[in-house]
Amino acid sequence: MIEILSNAALATVQDLGRNGSLRWGVGTSGAMDDLALAAGNLMLGNPVGAAGIEIPVFPFKVRFGADCAFALTGADCDARLDERPLLPWWTHRARAGEVLALGVPKGPMRASRALLCLSGGVDVPEVLGSRSTQLRGAFGGFEGRALKRGDVLRCGHDGHGRPTGFGLVPPALAMPLxxxxxxxxxxxxxxxxxxxxxxxxxxxxxxxxxxxxxxxxxxxxxxxxxxxxxxxxxxxxxxxxxxxxxxxxxxxxxxxxxxxxxxxxxxxxxxxxxxxxxxxxxxxxxxxxxxxxxTWAQAVAARDEARQWLAKVERMVALHCSARGAR
Missing domain, CATH: 2.40.100.10 (Cyclophilin-like)
Structure with a gap:
């Protein structure tokens, strides 16, 4: 589990969105950068749509209440774990009591939102088939609101024994536009x-x-x-x-x-x-x-390119875990 140490505005729990509810007047919500969330989950062995924390305002800090594998994707935020610098788009392991701090985004990609994915995903109740926060409706996510200092979030499992210490080339560099x-x-x-x-x-x-x-x-x-x-x-x-x-x-x-x-x-x-x-x-x-x-055909091809990138991520993670397990 993790404890939020910041009152940074508008950090929310998000997954890939609340699909199938538009007919009831309910919007989709979900991560603004769905590729970053999906990739972070794949690196941790989570379901691709597991919930994570979307962070748009910095600085942001959390304390780990138990050992936990995690991944940082999205913006490069000068991340530190108990003052140890961390790489973006990378998997890491925290020990109980350690503090993760994210600073103001930097780097050539000029991304604005960080995604913090936890082993097992953020464990909050599903509402209409999704764990995403719907701020206007005040439901989903953690109590239907943005996170604030003192909130405690649980994750599905601690990922004990799963290899960490590897990362990805971000999609903004792999598929520039x-x-x-x-x-x-x-x-x-x-x-x-x-x-x-x-x-x-x-x-x-x-x-x-x-x-x-x-x-x-x-x-x-x-x-x-x-x-x-x-x-x-x-x-x-x-x-x-x-x-x-x-x-x-x-x-x-x-x-x-x-x-x-x-x-x-x-x-x-x-x-x-x-x-x-x-x-x-x-x-x-x-x-x-x-x-x-x-054109429509080009839009479909772009969707397929994104799916192929995620498929490559999944294969790379499988190869890395297999190689680490063979040692």
């Missing part, structure tokens, strides 16, 4: 795309967009050249999912993220493909992003 030196994500044009002026459509792809301070797990508000419709649009509220890019009357787009509500009435300009949502989820507030127009 940039446009003109700026981090990029791929987007499918959506239902109302052609209802916007040609100049606005061109500007959306050709210019970079700033992620504003009004961004969070619900949505990323962007700042750039306003997107103008050919004629005013009034739409009935309709279903939306994470990744949908809506355009309110201001013309400044909003990308729906993991805690997005399941319906909305703003025009839909595009959709960030599922395979790239983790890239956007790791983009720091205040940074700039570019959008790359893609």
């Amino acid at each position: 940039q446009r003109d030196g700026i981090a990029a994500v791929r987007v499918l044009p959506a239902a109302e795309y052609l209802a916007f002026e040609p100049a606005s459509r061109e500007a959306f792809w050709d210019r970079d967009w700033k992620i504003t301070a009004q961004s969070d797990r619900y949505g990323y508000r962007l700042d750039g050249e306003a997107l103008r419709p050919i004629a005013p649009m009034e739409l009935l509220s309709h279903g939306i999912v994470p990744g949908v890019i809506q355009v309110p009357h201001s013309g400044q787009p909003i990308v729906q993220m993991r805690d997005a509500q399941p319906s909305g009435g703003y025009p839909k300009f595009g959709t960030v493909i599922e395979a790239d949502l983790w890239r956007l989820g790791q983009a720091p507030i205040g940074s700039r992003i570019r959008f790359i127009e893609t």
Whole structure:
């Protein structure tokens, strides 16, 4: 088990999301960087969708109440275990009483969220088939809220005897994606795309967009050249999912993220493909992003590439554990 020693805002328990509940008006939630969570779990021998802790604000500290294997993925946070420096995207072993401290993210990847995965996963009750925290609904995760100082979380098992001390090349380096030196994500044009002026459509792809301070797990508000419709649009509220890019009357787009509500009435300009949502989820507030127009076939190929990367992770972990066990 671990004890939270920080009051860092918005650290939450997340798994891969609450699928199948949109019909009841319940959003998906889940880790903003699902690849980081899945990879951390695979390195520990956990089910790929086991719950971990997503940390978006630093510094962050936890104390281990028992021996525990753990993995750090996502942002490189100058991690230390009782002042011993730790590598990112690596598996480690803590002893009872040791303190893990995560500092402000650094490094060339410019990721913004760290994922702490524990051997056996974070043990909290499932709600609607998921352990993810739904902050707006105040359910799931740990008491339906962000973690705070004094909270004690249990994990499934301590991973005793499982090899640690190995790591991965992060997906941002293994599968880089940039446009003109700026981090990029791929987007499918959506239902109302052609209802916007040609100049606005061109500007959306050709210019970079700033992620504003009004961004969070619900949505990323962007700042750039306003997107103008050919004629005013009034739409009935309709279903939306994470990744949908809506355009309110201001013309400044909003990308729906993991805690997005399941319906909305703003025009839909595009959709960030599922395979790239983790890239956007790791983009720091205040940074700039570019959008790359893609096709359905290319979106499916990108999804397959991410799955193949995780399959390679699983094979690498199996080979490492086999080699360590043979010694």
